Each structure stands twice: as C-alpha cells, then as structure tokens.
Amino acid sequence: MIELDVKDVSKNFGGLLAVNHVSFQVRGPELIGLIGPNGAGKTTLTNLLSGALKPTSGTIYMNGQRIDVLPPYKIAKVGLGRTFQVTRAFRRMTVLENLLVPALAMHPTARQAQFVKKAREVAEFLTIDHLLNEYARALSGGQQKLLELGRLLMLDPDFIILDEPFAGVHPKLMEIIYEYITETNKKGKAFLIISHDMETIFTLSQRLLVMAFGKLIADGPPQEVRKDPAVIKAYLGSDSDKPWQPERKRVPA
Amino acid sequence: MRNNLRLLKALTWVVGGGFLLILPFLIPTRMHVAIIALYYAILASSWALLAGYGGQFSFAHMAFAGLGAYTAGLVGKFFRLTTAPTHVCHEWSLGGWWLVVQDTGSPTCLETAKASMPAGTVIMQFPSWLDITLGILVGGLFGLLIGALVLRLRRTYLALFTIAFAEILRTAINAERDITGGPGGLKVAPLFPDGITLFGHHFSAADKWPPYLVMLILFLGIMALMYWLAGSRFGLFIRSIREDEEAAGSLGVHVVRYKILLFTVTAMFAAAAGGVYAHFVRVIAPNMMVIKEMSVVISMAVIGGMESLLGAAIGAILIEFALEQLRNDITIGSFTLHMTDWRLVVFGALLMITLRFWGNGLIYPIIQRITRRGVAEETVAKRLQAAAANPEEPST
Amino acid sequence: MNFPSYFWYTVLWLIFWGAVGALVTPRVYTRKDKFTYQTAMLGAFVGAALGPVGLILLWWFTPPASLKWLGLSGLLILVWLAAAFAKADPDNLCVTSGSFIATQITNGLVIGAIYGLMALGLTLIFSILGIVSFAHGEFYMLGGMVTYYATEVWFPDLNPLVGVLIAALFTFALGAVFELLFLRPMITGQIERPGEYAILVTFGLAFFLQYTTLSLVGASPKKASRFFDYPRVKIPAETGDLLKITPGNLTFFDLISIPTARFTALMIALVLLFALLYFLYRTWTGKALRAVSQDRQAAAVTGINPKRMNTLAFALGGMLAGISGAALVQVFSWVPWVGIPASSRSFVIIVLGGMGSLPGAFIGGLILGVVEALGAGCVPDPHRAAAYLPAYGMIILVLVLLLKPTGLFGREL
Ligand SMILES: Nc1ncnc2c1ncn2[C@@H]1O[C@H](COP(=O)(O)OP(=O)(O)O)[C@@H](O)[C@H]1O
C-alpha cells in the first residue's frame, strides 16, 4: 500500500515562493484532485514530488523512503510516475519504443521482446494500437497525451501524477482518459490529478487539494472543500478565468 | 514483414562485408584511400551513435582518435620488453620479462645497457595489438572523464566544452616536442613490423593488404557492436535521453549512467580507429586532431544521416573516395581550378545544403524507405479497419 | 631550461583542495540545511586558496556564497600562483622587470579590447537568435582579408579607414544573406532540431568560408602595412619621460610600450564600441533589438518584427567580428585560418562574461587579453609559451563551464 508524506515542502525561485510550506499525506489508492488558479504552484509541486526540482526546504517520504534527495530515475523506481503539462513524448521514436523505455528501465535484466505484448495491450486500451510503428511525432496532440499515459502504464508506478490531463482534449479522448484513471485506480494505484476542469475533477476525485499563492489552503472531500470559505475567497469565488500571479516576496538569500 | 527485414539485414551484412572484402581487387592502386575511408567510416558512425542517437554534439571525437593514436605511438617510442634487466633504465619485472621505459631523461639507456646484457637477450617493442588496446583504454578513460564532466552541459555549452578539450589536448601534443615530436610528428611502427603470412602469401610490412584487413575487421566489428548496442536497451535509453532528458529520467532511465557510458564507448571506438590508423600511416601529427578533421567527420555523418550508423558509414566511405577523386585540377582554357582546395569548398556547401534541406542526410532516407516500407500502409489499413468496425465514432 | 617543480606542486595542491572543496561543500551545506546555491564554486575557491584549514572553517561557519568571499579567495589563489611562479623561476623577466610586466599587461588589454569587440558581436547574436555562431572567426578573417585586398592590392592608395568600411559592409552583407538563407528557416519551423542545426550549419559555414578563401587567395600569410605612421613626438620635449612616439611605437612613462599599429586598432575598436552603445541605447532600431532580446513575444506585440531583428543581429554581429579583423590585419599576419583561434577566443570570452551579456563580453575580452599576454610573456620556455597560446583561453573556458556555467554576468539558467 502506498504511503506518501509531504512534510513542510517549499520551493523558492530566486525570491518567488512558488511552493510555500506544503504538507499532506496519502494513504492507499486514493484518487486526489489538485486545483488552484494559474501560477498557484501546482506544476512546481509536481516537479518537487518527481524529483525534477529539489525543494528549498522540507522533506518528502514515499513508502518510508526519503525521496526528495533522490534523482528522478530512482524516484520512478520507488513507484512514482508523472505526466507533464506540455506533452513530452519521445518524438523521434516509435510508439512501441516509447512504451518500451519505462518497462525496460524498471526491469534491468529483462529483454525487449518480453514487453512487446504488454505494450500492444496498453496501446489497444488507449486506442493507439494501429500506430505502434509510427514515430510519435506523427501522432496528434491528443494521441501523444495518450501515449504519455501509456508509458505510465508500462512504468506501473503506485502513485501517478497527471498534470492537466484534460486540458484541450476532445470529448472522446476525455472519456478514454477518464476510464484510464478509474480503471487504474481500481487496480490499487493512487492518483494526483491537476485539472482546471471543475466538473470532471469534482466527480472524479475522492479528495481535493486546493493551492493558492503556493500554499495548500484546503484538503478534504470535494463537497466540503466546495464550501470552504478560504477556497471560495481565494479561488472559486473570484473570476476563475482571470490569471493571477502570486505575490513576489524578496527573501534574503 | 518482420522476417523480410531480418533477411534484409543479414543480406546487407553479407553483401556489404563481401563488397568491402573484394574492394581492393577492384581498385588495387587505391588501397590507401580505402583504408582511410574505413577509418573515417568508424569515426563518422561512432559519432553518429554519440550525436545522432544520443544527442551529445561532441567535437572531441577526433581528440579521442588522437588519444588512441598517440598512446599507440608513445608506447612504441618509449616502452620495450626485454628478457633481461638493463639496470640503467626505469624498469619493472613482469615474470620473466622486463618492461623498460626509455623516458626523455634517459633516451639512450637501452643502447648503453645492450653491451652489458647477456647474449641472446630479446629486446622487443610492444606488439601492435597491445599498444592499440592500451590506446583504447586511455581513450575510454578520457571518454569517461569528459562524459562525467559534461553531464550538466547541453548543446552549445557541450559543443564549446568539447572543442576546448580537443584544443587543449592538441596544443599540449604540439607543445611537448620532447615527448610527442610536436608538429613534426611521431613515428609509429608498422602494424606487422616483420610482415605477416596470410593464406600462404607473405606480406611485407609495407604491404597494404594486412592493414586493410585489420581496419576492415575493426570496422565490421565496431559496426556490429554498435548495432547491437543501438538495438538493445542502451539504444532505446540514449535515444530517449536525446529526445527529452527529464522525461526519460521520470520514466526510470538512469540518465547519468547512460550518458557517461555513451561517451565512454564511443571514445573507445574512436581510439581504436586512431590506433590502427597510427600504425598504418606510420607518422602521426597533431594535425589529425584539428577542427578541420572534426568538420570532415561531422560532415560525413550529417551527409550520410546522423541518425543512422550505416548511413554515416556509407557517407564517410563515399565522401572519402569522392574527395580523393576530386583532387585533379580542372583546366578550362588558360584557367586552372585547383581542386585540392575547391573540393573542400564544394564539400562545405554540400554540408550546409544537406543540413538545410535534408535534415536526415542523403543516404539515411534511402535506407529508411526500405526498412520502414509498409509502416504507413499498415497504419492506414488498421485505421480503416477500426473505422469499419464502429462507423459512428471519429478516429482519434 | 627546466622549470622547477615548485610551481607544479603548487598547482596540484590548488587543484586537489579545489576539487575537494567543490565536491564536499554542497553536501555539507545540504546536511546543515543551508542554501546550496553556488556553494560548489565557493568550496572550490576557498579550498584552493586556503587548503584544508580554509575548508574546515568554511564547513564550520557555512556562510552564504557571496561575491565577497569568492572574490577574496580568487585573489588569494592568484597571489599563490604568482608567488610560486616567482619562487620557481626567479630570473624570469616577468619576475624581475616591472616594465616588462606593465607592457605585457597593457598590450594584453589593448588586444583584449578588440577581442572584446569581436565577442560583443557573438553575444549580440546569442542574445537575439539564441544561438552561438561557430563561423564568427571566419567573419573576423574575412574582415581582415577584405581590408588587406582593398588597401594593398585593389586600390593601393585607398585610405585604410575606407578599407575597414568596405570590410564592414562586406561582412554585414554576408551575415545578412546567411541568416536569410539558413537561419530564417529555424524560426519558421522548417527545421526539426533547431538547436543542433544552428551549431552544425554555422560550423559548415566556417568550413565553407575557410576553404573558399583559401582557394581564392592561397595559404601564404598576408600582412597589411600600418594604417597610419605616427609623427615623432617626445613629451617633455628633451627626454620623452611621459610619452615617446616613433612611427612604430608608443612609449608611456618610459615604461609601457605599445606598437602604434595596435594603438590604431584600439582606437578603431573604441570608436566602434561607442557607436554600438549609441546604436543600442539611443536609436529606435537598437532599442527594438534589445527589446527582442528580453522578450520576443512582447516585442512582437509592440510592432517590432522579430524576424528582421534576427537578420539585423546576425549581420551586425558578423560585422563587429569583421571590423575587429580589419583593425588587426595590420598587426598580425593573415592566413585563411586565423579565424579558428579567433572563434575560440570569442567562445571563451562570451562564456566567461556570461552568454548574452554585453558588458560581460567586453570585460571577458580584457581578461583574456591579459591572460594570453602574460602567458606568452612569462611561460619560461619561449617555444612552449607560443605553442601553448591557444590553450590558455581554453583552460579558462573549461574552468568556467565547470564552476559557473553562467559566467561572470550571465542570466541565471
Ligand atoms: N523554473 C522556474 N523558475 C522561476 N520561476 C518559476 C519556475 N517554474 C515556475 N515558476 C513560477 O512559479 C509559479 C508557480 O508556477 P506553476 O507551478 O507552474 O503554477 P501552476 O502549475 O499552478 O499554474 C509561477 O509564478 C511561475 O512563474
């Protein structure tokens, strides 16, 4: 069972506190939504969890192991997988090769042939099996998004972070991704899903985190969070289309 | 279709290898060019592995070749194996043999010692295979070092760093005349100093067949090794690193290890080529490591196709022959075009135009047309099939 | 002459403790939960300057990596090196003759200013196009070549400054044409991997220009005569203690001597530098150029055409290199590959100064000029001193890339 402990984590970009003393815990295969206005620090938090960035202060433990000091590839091996806000398929590699990379990385002694079948199944599930031998750059934007999700299935982590998986995808694709999340969740994987699509995230998630100005301002079941005055004030109450910037604080270096 | 591809690959190996084996019979007067062409082929295709597959645009490849060549040459210049101790030189006992070093402080110590050594003492140079192996190790060591140092550097910074490394090395070899002979060059023993008997025929040390065969075997061996690497997890990982280091890391790829490994193995390939080259040309100079040489190798890889080991190798061989062919001056009336220089102008222009209009090179697209034949049709067919199965859904 | 080992042992000592400091210090800072920014470099500097004692103090107090500590320890390293050098080679001119040192440094600064000007061109290109032109040295070479041919071969009576102007126009046009033909496609999305493409295609251009020039003019060295002969002057009139001018040499305070050709080159460079600053800060086009370098999108919104700015920047950058070459063709002899070391110098300078930083490029140029002059003048074996000349800058480049890839004035990555 997955255990994630984020303890008092901060990230300072030369004076800008993008993530400000955030703490939360995950126990078991929860399906968690993470919302917050643009620039709230959601992507930065994701990067801290996956090891792409190192926190300025604070610690992150996963399954009893401290991961904030580990390089990204080791964090992946501990069992954390993520997608990127902007899709990052390996463009000049075929879909099949894209899918094989994480599988081989996770199994140091395995041979490629062992995973071709699984890759085919994953691709079938995501309806991109006819494209297996195409280069990823030949795929549409939505298909590349699916490919990223497929790579995560091949990586098979316990904890999956999706950064805005529903942004700019058409309804048919949305359905597939929705199904992907619920199906995978049923298999005992925890999810942290960043989204601006309120409707989807409220129905999908069992627990909702809300960030604003780099701070975690709410954490609870969606129904309760919806009523939280702080959230209404900081986020839902205001015009949510309007992008805003967190305050720039000069922190002495 | 997959089986056809495998057959095609086997056929390519047999036909390509066979062709290169009989090539000297077709052009007996041009064996020198053929050997140099293979030398460039090794360098261009290993650079293609480094830059085309791995995305590491290093300009230090010729420096690694130079390290291989100079290690071989310097070992030959300073080290001897004897069956008796000299008592005057620096020496180490190696179970029956003595490793004798005639360093710059005592260049003639062995000569002096000869008189006092017992009759029948054998004094010999290192065999070529051994000093080439040492060169490969030195090359690999430096590759490891450079790979580790450039981990954080991308693109332009990497290019600048590797240029700097190559230039420092070349400058040092140029400057330290006492050791390396400086710009005047360093004499290297032939590959087989006493000649060699092959298939009942004795080849003298100056004969070009033995070095050709050695270079050919090295070329085929390295190509085979590189294809194996490229087809294995190593190949997948370095390509994923080329595409997106961060994404590769987040999917569990040990980015650091594979980048360093890539630098190390390609440096070893380059050093191997350099070692054999040194024994073939017999005099090596720091000029083999100048930027121009690096440009030539890069151009060969680019024109052949950086993302294809075979494309780069074919590109190198064709271009080397073309460059040699173009040496003859062209005279139009009273006007003579000195082709020794102009051919390189043509070559530079070709490089730029290839880059601009054929990013995949000129040869790789041809190879790809053959190996990826049917992929597009397959995709279209499958898509139609899917559409036919559930007609109301738009295809994603 | 055998250079005693004092010096090398000192260097080894510095390197060893520098490496220890660079590797261990960030870990100590992490362990103590301190800000680790640039602590690798701080560790390297303090380790080299003060050895184990300094490192232990550093790890004990863990002060933040400030310019003060870096500067002080940097200075101390230079002092150690100088002292070790003086002890190792007491008869060296660099140790015994203040006049020699002063002359070397001044000449280094003079040449460095011109290098700086050339590197300004490269940094300008980088700040607008985001690429480094590997053909920058070839623009320099062509600038010199064109000036030589204009003033010595085609029109022997031409005023040399007109020759410089022709070279400027030529390199400007060449830069513009190349940008339009080969770099424009990068921003219009016709090139798949623009970053790698830019490196290789400018590299190809360098190769192409070198061999075209070689084919056209041959490999024999060319040297333009001095642009101007200076009148003989002495101040004060009898002794010339303050200033002594001969047609070929300037001597200040009876101490520092500069060849007049270099002095002319310096003047050209300074005039050009001020012209460039005026252009960048006082004219609309110059301001537009700077706007594009800061924020492309925002600049485009205000009606600036970023594509045209790209062409302009590349042409201008090439021209700056061209004029530097034109100014120096009367100082050094000119062959088709003079551009190769010149390119390398520009790389060193912009990395040292910080990619995209204009003041950085100029100051970097001065530093490199001095380092090269001292290297050439002080390394004991004159043959070695000359042979190692290309390496001094490269060593700086390697050190900067390893210790502080953003250079002295670079924007943080
Ligand atoms: N690498 C970075 N350097 C400096 N500032 C950054 C960096 N990444 C993000 N930021 C800043 O941190 C803040 C939070 O960004 P982000 O985490 O992307 O927000 P969100 O994903 O919630 O929209 C923003 O103001 C952004 O500009």
Ligand SMILES: [Mg+2]
């Ligand atoms: Mg975001």
